[in-house]
Amino acid sequence: MLQTLPTEAALADAPPKPILQLVGVRKTFGSFAAVENIDLDVREGEFLTIVGPSGSGKTTLLRMLAGMDTPSEGNITLHGELINDVPPNKRPTCLVFQSLALFPHKSVGENIAFPLKVKGVDAAARKARALELMRIVRLPESYHDKNVMKCSGGERQRVALARALAYDPEVLFFDEPLSAIDYKLKKTLEKELKDLHRETGKTFIYITHSLEEAMVMSDRIGVMRAGRLVQVGTPEEIYGAPVDRFVCEFVGEVNTIRVKRGPDGLWSGVDVPGSFKVAPPQDGAALDEAFVVVRPEFMRFLGPGESADNRLEGTVYNEYSLGSRIQYQVRVEAKGGEKVMLVELSRARALPPGADPHVTLGWDAADAFTLES
Amino acid sequence: MAITHKRRDAAIWGWTLFVLVVVYLPIACGALASFNKSRYFGFPVKQYSTDWWGKTVDSIEIGMIVKTSISVALLVTVFSVVIATFGALAFARYDWKGRRLYQKLILLPIFFPQPVLGLAMLLGFNAVGIQTSWMTAVFAHMVWIVPVVTLVIAIQVYGFDPSLEEAAFDLGCSRLQVLREVTLPLLWPGIWSGMLFAFLLSWSNFPLSLYTTGADSTIPEWLYAKMVAGYTPMVPALGTMATLGAAALLLAGGLVGMLVRRRATA
Known part of the structure; x- marks a missing residue:
């Protein structure tokens, strides 16, 4: 079942250039180091999932990648350019929040077209693009004018995803967006997200505390503990050859x-x-x-x-x-x-x-x- | 069981009625007094007339006083809401050094006895050589009203997820666009309540105005002055008009708020 996915070894034969590169990244709050000395190359177009128990520093790491926090030490580069201090609105990246952060005073269509409105795209083109994105994330066209707060949990997920895609980012970040969804819907959305990753060819970086989620969707998984990235590898490597007892017991x-x-x-x-x-x-x-x-x-x-x-x-x-x-x-x-x-x-x-x-x-x-x- | 329920219901209704009577009977009495044809109030009213209402509306002096009250209340509303909106964001959203102290300091004026606050400000204006007029009263009202409005708007700020602003910023908004597209629309219900609070609190304020309006006079000041010397039924007439005006504003404000909410959730 997993043979169609590129293995670590196959990827190593033709190493794609990293789109995002982290070197010695550290983030401290007072005397507490939330993220400690992280080195990581994110390959263009891959689906990378960071897993770890709560408090392991994964959200802090993601916030630094999205530009909402700046590293205390170390460098983050995007296409080789240093982006440590570039604010989120100047980065070609977009974060899907855990809370989804949908604008409650805007309709489904307005939410999705929001990044286009900010860019100054005219109303007709905005609507056309919003409808197109709604088709991609499988939302019925009739939802365009629906109040976003009247949508179900799964529909809101799709709106958030479409809105992020409307921004046309090179890298999409996900902060546990499926954590509040019931099991069956979660399984469906996981597969849809994986399909969407393949269709768009964009780089996805996903964080979760659920290894099951990580295993289903990811090309590579990074396991975090106490602010450190303990192991990065394909799902098979993480499962079959964990580097230590923590990873070993975390994955099952x-x-x-x-x-x-x-x-x-x-x-x-x-x-x-x-x-x-x-x-x-x-x-x-x-x-x-x-x-x-x-x-x-x-x-x-x-x-x-x-x-x-x-x-x-x-x-x-x-x-x-x-x-x-x-x-x-x-x-x-x-x-x-x-x-x-x-x-x-x-x-x-x-x-x-x-x-x-x-x-x-x-x-x-x-x-x-x-x-x- | 059924009997105790009945008793309880009767007690609740009785109490409610009692409170309503205590609160609203004096206002009804004021209105009754203003429709009395004779100069002095006696009950029962022997002869009703709208003469005093007519005289009140026609009075040039009262016209000026109403204009002063409206001007003060409008300016207080505008300034308070602007200051309180940004104050509430600083109060409830952003974490900065000294925030806790600021939270306490800004709420403190609510608890000052207003006559003392008014006197202190009068002395302050004198000390720095500012001539008191209705414009200094605007400032005096704000010292007491800004904290109230800040509190009202802060409740709204606490009520919305800060990640909404982060998401807008992440989706390409400048700081100004975040404010215009997300923060202000979401704070709107709080700002609207804050505006009503500011206007009505200023409209009915007496102790601060008494000290700080100088030669000018607001409606509550005029009512007091005429009660002390020179009572006519124009006093209850203007009092009733001021109360009805406030009630109408509150009603209209509530209606607008409801319509906006209904449209938003359509």
Whole structure:
């Protein structure tokens, strides 16, 4: 499904010139550093999402890119030109606010045509362009004169998007615009936004605290923590090869086993007894101590006669329905008590009701990776 | 249950009626006194007439006094609203050093006893050698009214999302265009209420005018002077006219506000 997206490696073959470049960008409020020493190249035409927990500095970063805040240190360049102090109205960029910031005293059409009115475009041309944009964001033409406050949440999203497009920016910023939308509509709008990105060819920079949103839409994801950009990469890289435990746990639930190098060269469990195999390249060959990490969906229950590179005996004591999948909590023997491992299976492969709770967990060396402890 | 509900409703209605009577009966009495044919008020009125209303309308002296009151109130309205609008933005929107102190200082004059404030200003005008007239009264009224109007408009400023201004700025507006396209239209209901407040508070102000109008006189001052010496039913007649004028302004103001809101949400 994701093969059509350019991978990090493919992009590296022909590196496009960065449209936006951040070098050593820092923002302090008093003695508090909201954003700390960020280096980032944003490629022309990409969909880049910055994710992080609230308070990680992502909104501050976005406000600096949009020109509403100025960096305390470092440089932001657009097409190679320094823009640190260029105000938002002089930048070819546009921000879609979390609150959407639609003008409540203007109609849908007036909202959308607002940037054109500011530029001095005449009324007839404004209306024509507004209707054209409404078609692009899938708003019915009859909405042109509708009071914007009488539109539904999803319709307002579209108005905000059309208004930003009317400004014809080179880079569009999004500050969690979908956070207040219900799940089903959110899924639709995510896909529409992705389509719109492809159709317009513009550079999108999106921030959210929801990794799910980031995974669906982005070409690349940057993960922020405490003002720092911890990792930037394709969704596959972030998910499959997180740089540290924070990223690893932020992008989804994991099973971690503390290990050290055994005399046989294999990883030997410190908390959970046993030896564990991890396939290269993420086998932590240079390390003496590490965590072995396995995502719940790579774990399975082994039937009689089935084999796997790694095995653990355990007892199922809880199961949760996740909709299309089921998550099991399995207690395994560990030093000083028990440890809970998570297993996620598709509904089709679920344990039958009344099955023996004593199970054998299995996973393959290629599905595990190590992280520095 | 039903009986206690009935009792409660009766108590509410009784109380409401009592308050209405207390508030509006004196005004009705004033109106009644002005339609009395004889010079002195007695109840019941023996003979009704509109003579005193006619005399009031025809009086050149009263014409000048009304003109003074209107001039003072209009100027106070214009200046207060301009100062209060920008003051309210500084008060409620922008974060700057000294903002908290400013918030307190600007509201303080509301709580000064007005006769003291009036006297202080009279002494102040004398000290710097300014001849008092209705124009100095404009200034005196503003010292008390600007804080009130600032408060009224500040409530409106608090009520709208500052990201609207940022969005306009981000979409290419200059600072002036942001003000014209977004800030002022959204503040309009507050500005409108502020204007009505400013006009009506100035229109009915007595203590500040008494000290600071010099040789000129406003309606409340004239009413007081004639009560002290030279009462005729022209006093309640002008008083009733001033009250009706204020009520009409308030009604018209409310109506305009409602129409604008209806058009905006159409």
